[in-house]
Amino acid sequence: MPVEELSEDVLKLAAQGDMTAFRKIYEAVSGFVYSVALRMVRNTADAQEITQDVFLKIYHNLKNFQYRSSFKTWAYQITLNTTLNYCKRLARERNRRTDDSVLATQGVSPAVEERMEQLSREATVQSLLAILTPEQRACIVLREIENLSYEEMATVLRLNINTVRTRLKRARQRLIEYAKKGVAQHGL
Amino acid sequence: MDCRKVQELLIRSDLREETDTILDPEVQGHLEVCPSCRTFYKEFFQTLVRPFKEAGPVQPPESVWLKIKAAIEKEPQKRPAAEVLLDRFKAAWDRILGIMPKPVLGGVGLAAVFLIAALLIYVPKGSLNGKAYLGDQMLYLMGVSSEDLEFQAETESLGTAIEVVFLD
Numbered sequence: 498m499p500v501e502e503l504s505e506d507v508l509k510l511a512a513q514g515d516m517t518a519f520r521k522i523y524e525a526v527s528g529f530v531y532s533v534a535l536r537m538v539r540n541t542a543d544a545q546e547i548t549q550d551v552f553l554k555i556y557h558n559l560k561n562f563q564y565r566s567s568f569k570t571w572a573y574q575i576t577l578n579t580t581l582n583y584c585k586r587l588a589r590e591r592n593r594r595t596d597d598s599v600l601a602t603q604g605v606s607p608a609v610e611e612r613m614e615q616l617s618r619e620a621t622v623q624s625l626l627a628i629l630t631p632e633q634r635a636c637i638v639l640r641e642i643e644n645l646s647y648e649e650m651a652t653v654l655r656l657n658i659n660t661v662r663t664r665l666k667r668a669r670q671r672l673i674e675y676a677k678k679g680v681a682q683h684g685l
Numbered sequence: 686m687d688c689r690k691v692q693e694l695l696i697r698s699d700l701r702e703e704t705d706t707i708l709d710p711e712v713q714g715h716l717e718v719c720p721s722c723r724t725f726y727k728e729f730f731q732t733l734v735r736p737f738k739e740a741g742p743v744q745p746p747e748s749v750w751l752k753i754k755a756a757i758e759k760e761p762q763k764r765p766a767a768e769v770l771l772d773r774f775k776a777a778w779d780r781i782l783g784i785m786p787k788p789v790l791g792g793v794g795l796a797a798v799f800l801i802a803a804l805l806i807y808v809p810k811g812s813l814n815g816k817a818y819l820g821d822q823m824l825y826l827m828g829v830s831s832e833d834l835e836f837q838a839e840t841e842s843l844g845t846a847i848e849v850v851f852l853d
Contacts, residue, residue: 516754523750531745545749552753621736640699641737662697669696669733673725676732 500525500569508568512559519556526569527552529643530576536638537580537631538587539623551579573645573653577635584631628675633668640665691715691722695729 503525510518530551535544554575562571622642626634635654639645651658691712716723782790 516757519757520750523753527745527749528742531749532743535743536740545745548745548749549753549756553756556753556757618736618739622740625732625736637737641733642740666696669729672732673696673729676728 500529500572503568505564508559508562508564511556512562522555523552526555526572530572533573533576533635533638533643534580534583536622536626536642537584537634539627543583543587547576547580547583550583551576554579570649570652573639573643573649574655577639577653581631581635625672625675629668629671633664633671636661636665637668637672686711686715688715688719688722688725691719692725695722695726 503522507518507521511522527548531544531548534547534551535541538544538547551572555572558575562568626637629637636650639650639653640647645653647658647661650656650661654661656664694709694712716726785793
């Protein structure tokens, strides 16, 4: 079920502790929560931990959710805040795990060739995102992968729309410079 | 339009397909005549548009949901504060009942009732008497002092001859 189709009744039931309703929310938003987390931290174990944190926050704060605003934007906000805080904590700890498990939970494809292509594409994305700062990465993930509008990005990131544009432009410039140097070899 | 300006505009643009028409006709015109900017445009698309566009959807494994569900179920059920307080009071009362035998508890309770009653009956009464006493004492003292002054005025004559001469 797409997140836009989640009814207010489902959200209210989940806020009252109904696990069936909460499962519906999970099914609607876990894709983008996990996707954003994985692209930001580039590690499945960390991405799974972030996803758990995000859903526990959603569960505990659903009763405070203002139904006037978009649930999708609210969920993105929680995801981005949790992920960026996680990134900061990782940077402080300097205890990064290896990225070899990045693709362990990708959608399974029956054809090995297709799977290899998928791995290659994902590796390219990961190598590109790796050169960006967490803030720039967030902009690229939201804009280029999740297709959020500038207005939505400004709300989610709690930034001025011009700041969003500037960050996005700098991130793109950095990626182009990186590509020009010929460092990225994965299908560029 | 110079190459720098064109490349800046390309970076700011939101292309989704390589064949997308660039909205600015000036940029479009420049690309048709400038090989350098055409290369830049191709690089831009290859680097920034295609990989992200092709990035497949990612779903978390089912174990993530199971962990979330387990964490929620492990949490104590949230109840109203008054209910929690009442339960605590009941638990404390049960503990007291468990420690003290019922006859002892009854005696202690009776003694407590007598003590409270005595305090209510006697202490306010005594304190009222005390206040009245203090008030009387104050009035008495005030009266004494004024009488004393009058008395002094009347009786302080030493009755000497010189006083008789001057005062009479």
